[in-house]
Amino acid sequence: MIPSDHFVRYYNEVFKALEQRGIEHLKRYFDYLGELQKLELAERFRAGGLRACHDYWSRILKEENCVGRLTLTEYYFEFRMDRCPSLSKVLDNDASASAFYCDHCIGWVRPVMDAAGLYAVLCKDSPDEPRCVMRVYADPEKAREFERQPRAPKR
Amino acid sequence: MRYRETGDVHLDFHRTANGTISYLRANYGRDFLDETFRRTARDVYAAIREDLKRGNTEHLVEHWTYFFDREGGRYALERNGEEIRFVVERCPAVDYLQSRGIPIDEDFCRQTVVVNDALAEGTPFEISTEVLGGGKCVQTIRRRAEQ
Numbered sequence: 333m334i335p336s337d338h339f340v341r342y343y344n345e346v347f348k349a350l351e352q353r354g355i356e357h358l359k360r361y362f363d364y365l366g367e368l369q370k371l372e373l374a375e376r377f378r379a380g381g382l383r384a385c386h387d388y389w390s391r392i393l394k395e396e397n398c399v400g401r402l403t404l405t406e407y408y409f410e411f412r413m414d415r416c417p418s419l420s421k422v423l424d425n426d427a428s429a430s431a432f433y434c435d436h437c438i439g440w441v442r443p444v445m446d447a448a449g450l451y452a453v454l455c456k457d458s459p460d461e462p463r464c465v466m467r468v469y470a471d472p473e474k475a476r477e478f479e480r481q482p483r484a485p486k487r
Numbered sequence: 488m489r490y491r492e493t494g495d496v497h498l499d500f501h502r503t504a505n506g507t508i509s510y511l512r513a514n515y516g517r518d519f520l521d522e523t524f525r526r527t528a529r530d531v532y533a534a535i536r537e538d539l540k541r542g543n544t545e546h547l548v549e550h551w552t553y554f555f556d557r558e559g560g561r562y563a564l565e566r567n568g569e570e571i572r573f574v575v576e577r578c579p580a581v582d583y584l585q586s587r588g589i590p591i592d593e594d595f596c597r598q599t600v601v602v603n604d605a606l607a608e609g610t611p612f613e614i615s616t617e618v619l620g621g622g623k624c625v626q627t628i629r630r631r632a633e634q
Binding site for chain 2: 333334335336337338339340341342343345346348349353360361364365368372392394395396397421424425426427428
């Protein structure tokens with residue numbers, strides 16, 4: 333058994349093996365992860381909106397030992413990750429990190445949010461720093477407005 | 488031990504592992520799937536392999552028992568001279584998938600079989616994995632017979 337504690341290090345090896353076949357293979361895998369997560373989360377988020385997102389990531393914050401802050405407002409849910417346990421493990425690793433490691437996160441979140449009628453934006457400074465900010469909006473215009481702010485990557 | 492996670496455990500990663508195994512086999516074949524496990528054994532678990540090369544099996548034994556304990560697995564550890572048998576009576580990964588009603592991929596246990604094989608490559612040991620079904624298996628470390 334690869335322990336669940338080590339899954340992300342295995343995942344990182346999968347990313348690198350797929351990258352060697354071409355970046356499109358990695359993108360297709362991220363799409364598949366989105367499909368897998370849709371089964372678990374899309375209906376929950378569609379029915380419960382931003383509150384359901386907050387509830388889900390509250391559990392993840394604890395279970396995955398994240399250091400971060402969750403904020404729920406009238407307009408958005410924000411997950412401000414100060415120490416991502418996933419990237420931290422991949423960096424604390426005798427194997428090298430995939431250059432595209434962090435892409436898996438928005439890679440699965442976006443299809444889930446699209447299916448739930450919500451809009452996710454991820455802000456990430458560097459692939460070597462386990463920090464990021466994700467916001468989920470119910471209103472696409474407000475998501476675009478946040479995305480247009482300096483340092484916010486394209487959705 | 489090189490990796491010693493503490494705190495909560497996110498068992499749902501076993502669901503993603505199960506889905507990933509299905510996806511990789513369906514789209515790239517079993518050899519590619521196995522290669523991802525071999526990479527994990529060779530590179531992620533390099534410290535365990537290095538210890539095995541030096542004749543030290545305790546790093547691997549501690550790795551097995553530590554993470555089975557963390558995930559609530561049930562097992563017995565049997566020693567007979569240099570032979571060590573890790574007898575799994577309840578695999579936490581299989582147990583989690585069964586508890587969620589998730590169909591278990593036919594190759595789910597290759598993560599154990601192939602990682603064990605690859606860990607032993609180039610070391611004085613062989614590690615056999617006898618998958619018995621229903622979340623039970625026997626993993627045995629023994630010194631290779633002299634050539």
